[in-house]
Amino acid sequence: MNPDQIKQRADKNQMPENRPAEKETSRADDASIQALSEALRSSFVIVKIVMVILVLAFLGSGFFTVRTMEKAIILRFGKPVSEDERALLGPGAHFAFPKPIDEVVKIPLGEVQTIRTDTGWYYTTPTMEASGKEPPPGKTLSPERDGYLMTGDGGIVHVRGVLKYRIAEPGLRYTLDFDSATNHIRNALDNALLYASLKSSIDITRDTTVFRELALQRLNQLIEKQQLGIIVEQLAVQVIPPRQVKADFDRVLEAEVKRSTAINEARQYENEVINRAKAEAVARINAAEADKKALVEMVSEDVRRFQSLLPEYKKNPQLFRELRFAETLRRIYTNSIDKIVIQEREDGKPREFRVLLNRAPETTTPSQPTQKSGEHKH
Amino acid sequence: MVVGALLLAVFFAVLFIFQVRKGEIAVVTTFGKATRFEGPGAHFKLPWPFQDVYKFDQRIHSLESKFEQVQTADGYNLLVMTYIGWNIEDPRSFYITIGSSISKAEETLESLLRNAYSGVIGRHNLSDLITSDPTKSKFTQIEEEILAKLRSDLQSSTNNYGIAVKFLGIKKLGLPESVTEAVFERMRSERQVLVSKIQSEGERQASEIRSSADTESAKILAEADAQALRIRSLGELEAAKTYAEFKQEPELANFLLSLDALESFLKEKTVLFLDTQTAPLNLMKNPLSSTNTLGLTNFIFKNNLRTP
Numbered sequence: 001m002n003p004d005q006i007k008q009r010a011d012k013n014q015m016p017e018n019r020p021a022e023k024e025t026s027r028a029d030d031a032s033i034q035a036l037s038e039a040l041r042s043s044f045v046i047v048k049i050v051m052v053i054l055v056l057a058f059l060g061s062g063f064f065t066v067r068t069m070e071k072a073i074i075l076r077f078g079k080p081v082s083e084d085e086r087a088l089l090g091p092g093a094h095f096a097f098p099k100p101i102d103e104v105v106k107i108p109l110g111e112v113q114t115i116r117t118d119t120g121w122y123y124t125t126p127t128m129e130a131s132g133k134e135p136p137p138g139k140t141l142s143p144e145r146d147g148y149l150m151t152g153d154g155g156i157v158h159v160r161g162v163l164k165y166r167i168a169e170p171g172l173r174y175t176l177d178f179d180s181a182t183n184h185i186r187n188a189l190d191n192a193l194l195y196a197s198l199k200s201s202i203d204i205t206r207d208t209t210v211f212r213e214l215a216l217q218r219l220n221q222l223i224e225k226q227q228l229g230i231i232v233e234q235l236a237v238q239v240i241p242p243r244q245v246k247a248d249f250d251r252v253l254e255a256e257v258k259r260s261t262a263i264n265e266a267r268q269y270e271n272e273v274i275n276r277a278k279a280e281a282v283a284r285i286n287a288a289e290a291d292k293k294a295l296v297e298m299v300s301e302d303v304r305r306f307q308s309l310l311p312e313y314k315k316n317p318q319l320f321r322e323l324r325f326a327e328t329l330r331r332i333y334t335n336s337i338d339k340i341v342i343q344e345r346e347d348g349k350p351r352e353f354r355v356l357l358n359r360a361p362e363t364t365t366p367s368q369p370t371q372k373s374g375e376h377k378h
Numbered sequence: 379m380v381v382g383a384l385l386l387a388v389f390f391a392v393l394f395i396f397q398v399r400k401g402e403i404a405v406v407t408t409f410g411k412a413t414r415f416e417g418p419g420a421h422f423k424l425p426w427p428f429q430d431v432y433k434f435d436q437r438i439h440s441l442e443s444k445f446e447q448v449q450t451a452d453g454y455n456l457l458v459m460t461y462i463g464w465n466i467e468d469p470r471s472f473y474i475t476i477g478s479s480i481s482k483a484e485e486t487l488e489s490l491l492r493n494a495y496s497g498v499i500g501r502h503n504l505s506d507l508i509t510s511d512p513t514k515s516k517f518t519q520i521e522e523e524i525l526a527k528l529r530s531d532l533q534s535s536t537n538n539y540g541i542a543v544k545f546l547g548i549k550k551l552g553l554p555e556s557v558t559e560a561v562f563e564r565m566r567s568e569r570q571v572l573v574s575k576i577q578s579e580g581e582r583q584a585s586e587i588r589s590s591a592d593t594e595s596a597k598i599l600a601e602a603d604a605q606a607l608r609i610r611s612l613g614e615l616e617a618a619k620t621y622a623e624f625k626q627e628p629e630l631a632n633f634l635l636s637l638d639a640l641e642s643f644l645k646e647k648t649v650l651f652l653d654t655q656t657a658p659l660n661l662m663k664n665p666l667s668s669t670n671t672l673g674l675t676n677f678i679f680k681n682n683l684r685t686p
Binding site: 077150177179180184195201225242259267280291295296298299300302341351 | 381397398399400401402417418419420435437438439440442445463507508509510511512517518544545547548549550551552553554555556558561562564565566568569570572573576577580581583584586587590591592594595596598599601603605606607609612613614616617620621623626627629630631633634635637638640641644645648649650651652653
């Protein structure tokens with residue numbers, strides 16, 4: 001309270017004392033009116049303050065932030081403030097009048113969104129799947145319960161698709177032009193998977209690459225044609241044969257494993273045989289080389305000896321021969337194991353003797369001298 | 379006073395002004411008769427009971443048909459589910475023919491859609507949808523035909539619903555439940571054929587590899603033998619060239635080689651039978667003979683025990 005007010009109050013308090021002629025009752029009434037008006041005045045001030053706060057809060061509630069990778073557009077009385085794409089508000093703080101004047105629509109442009117489709121999958125739920133308690137496959141697939149796709153060659157496959165996408169700039173169509181953009185996208189995804197499977201064969205259970213490419217291509221076509229306003233980040237597909245025939249598909253895999261094992265073994269055999277042949281070939285060639293070398297060396301040794309002996313021989317061929325021969329004989333006689341000398345018969349007739357040749361060599365070991373096998377007759 | 383004026387303004391605004399959001403269209407009816415259409419924004423109207431406002435969601439709605447059985451031209455039963463994207467194109471016609479209820483529109487669309495796809499698929503053979511030759515697939519063509527039929531039904535002169543179908547596609551195809559079992563049976567037998575094909579193929583390839591390996595190794599050895607022969611004959615040629623030296627004194631050469639042959643011939647395991655006429659044993663008989671000549675013994679017997 002400022003000094004003036006204090007003074008005023010002091011004046012008021014003094015008043016009754018200044019007018020002593022007035023009655024006590026009227027004096028009391030006067031005081032109560034005074035108090036009432038004062039109370040009113042002060043409460044009015046409070047109301048004013050509250051109203052100011054309310055107005056500020058009302059206006060202040062119009063501030064909003066746009067996060068990174070997000071855009072926003074303001075609808076004023078339900079109509080976009082501008083149809084221009086540049087009217088999109090980027091990240092930061094912005095102001096809009098509160099409802100019902102303005103409505104802020106945020107567009108999560110950068111956020112990657114995911115859509116899954118189980119349209120082509122047999123009946124199961126995520127909890128059943130997680131706990132491994134999937135319903136066992138029946139003999140047939142019920143159209144009401146089980147989903148599946150048909151391949152171009154008349155087969156049945158189960159397909160699951162997971163699409164990851166972003167909203168394409170500017171995102172107005174995605175956000176404002178569809179009652180539920182995700183429903184439309186899921187439909188397009190289902191259509192793309194069906195289209196791709198009808199253009200493929202049952203082999204997509206083995207290799208989904210081509211199938212996935214086809215589906216992706218189709219999906220992009222649909223996105224363009226239906227102006228869904230999204231960009232595909234990634235399309236993942238899972239394709240399995242029906243559980244009813246899984247065992248048969250497994251047998252094919254098994255057969256393929258066996259085939260590659262057989263081929264690998266054959267390749268191993270091939271390696272071994274060829275390596276062995278190569279080694280043998282080298283050995284044979286080396287042996288030939290060695291033979292050649294030995295032969296040449298032997299011959300040249302002979303020739304060397306011949307040349308060294310030639311001068312001596314020329315001096316006296318007869319003597320040379322006899323000396324050489326005797327020398328050789330000596331060596332032969334020394335080296336030979338058994339020598340049997342046959343005396344000339346007195347009558348000068350030649351002696352007759354028989355040698356029994358060893359008919360069965362295995363009965364005689366190499367160390368046994370020949371004599372044992374021989375019998376002499378005189 | 380200010381507050382009162384403000385409250386009054388709000389009251390009148392509520393009575394006389396209405397908002398149309400982006401994606402909506404409003405039909406203003408005067409005494410029940412559609413008089414004007416308003417797009418997004420704030421608009422003026424007279425209060426009830428003079429004028430009324432119906433708002434229509436003009437965004438594109440998705441609608442899926444039921445999964446229902448239809449028959450192809452060649453008599454196969456097929457289950458088909460289609461989806462469409464549709465919106466209210468002409469609110470006046472929509473209001474007149476259907477009213478303001480989206481679900482009623484969906485009912486109408488669903489029956490028209492069923493009519494359209496069963497008619498179109500009834501004109502096609504099963505092989506137009508399910509064919510192992512992708513180029514013969516008429517999938518997109520059938521979709522287009524259904525869409526064209528649906529559009530023409532929606533815009534016939536007698537019944538203009540004011541609905542536009544933006545796009546249409548087949549969501550699901552199926553077979554009657556009993557047929558799936560037959561399909562499984564066929565798939566099974568196909569797999570079995572494949573298994574035996576793979577097995578025999580594996581065996582064939584393996585034996586091909588083995589036999590070609592054998593051929594290859596025989597070839598390698600034959601080549602090696604040929605080369606060895608060439609090398610040996612080269613050696614012999616060389617030796618023959620060297621032997622040319624012997625021409626100087628063939629007799630000596632002959633003698634030397636004979637000696638060598640003799641020596642190596644009698645090198646091992648030899649039993650010699652010698653008579654006393656053989657030099658030098660003749661000395662034993664006739665030590666003083668000077669005419670004794672060196673001659674080879676009468677018997678030379680080589681006993682080779684090691685038969686190869």
